[in-house]
Amino acid sequence: xxxxxxxADHADLVSDIIAAHQEQPGALLPILHAxxxxxxYVPGDTLPIIASGLNLSRAEVHGVVTFYHYFRSxxxxxxxxxxxxxxxxxxxxxxxxxxxxxxxxxxDFHQTTGDGEITLLPVYCLGNCACSPSVxxxxxxxxxxxxxxxxxxxxxxGNTAVEVK
Ligand code: FES
Numbered sequence: 620x621x622x623x624x625x626x627a628d629h630a631d632l633v634s635d636i637i638a639a640h641q642e643q644p645g646a647l648l649p650i651l652h653a654x655x656x657x658x659x660y661v662p663g664d665t666l667p668i669i670a671s672g673l674n675l676s677r678a679e680v681h682g683v684v685t686f687y688h689y690f691r692s693x694x695x696x697x698x699x700x701x702x703x704x705x706x707x708x709x710x711x712x713x714x715x716x717x718x719x720x721x722x723x724x725x726x727d728f729h730q731t732t733g734d735g736e737i738t739l740l741p742v743y744c745l746g747n748c749a750c751s752p753s754v755x756x757x758x759x760x761x762x763x764x765x766x767x768x769x770x771x772x773x774x775x776x777g778n779t780a781v782e783v784k
Contacts, residue, residue, distance in 0.1 A: 629664055630665070633650075633669060637650055641672060647683055650669055650672075651683065651684060655689075655691065660693055662692075666680045697737070698736060702720055702754050703741075703742050703743070703745050703754070703755075704717070705743045708748070711751040711752050712765065713751065715765075716754075719769060720739060723766075727739070745760050747760050750763055
């Protein structure tokens with residue numbers, strides 16, 4: 620898909636999303652969530668369209684997008700790895716795991732590896748506290764993840780199905 624057709628697709632998509640939420644009070648956040656759910660991020664070229672649709676300034680929309688780390692301004696990697704940073708996981712060594720993940724992937728949280736494969740994200744409790752530290756890849760939660768297990772997970776992400784036991 621060319622960049623021009625991609626931008627046209629974004630314009631059509633965001634117009635549909637705006638139309639679906641426009642009458643809702645506080646429509647900006649639901650619109651941004653719907654857009655990111657649909658394509659994985661909030662492209663910069665959609666901000667003026669959203670601003671115009673909601674009668675806001677582009678700066679106001681940009682301010683909200685950048686305030687919430689959840690919203691991405693670039694496409695995510697092929698895989699997303701979430702590391703739990705909440706209390707139970709921290710007590711069981713997730714800080715060391717974070718350091719290892721950052722160093723081994725050469726990215727910080729909210730960044731994507733240079734090959735576009737992996738986006739590293741923080742998360743705050745995966746409901747798996749008894750088996751912490753916890754990591755989620757797609758819909759799968761991994762328990763007792765240390766550096767070695769993390770490397771194993773990353774290695775196996777080359778396959779579409781993650782089969783780490
Ligand atoms: S604190 Fe990490 S899973 Fe609950």
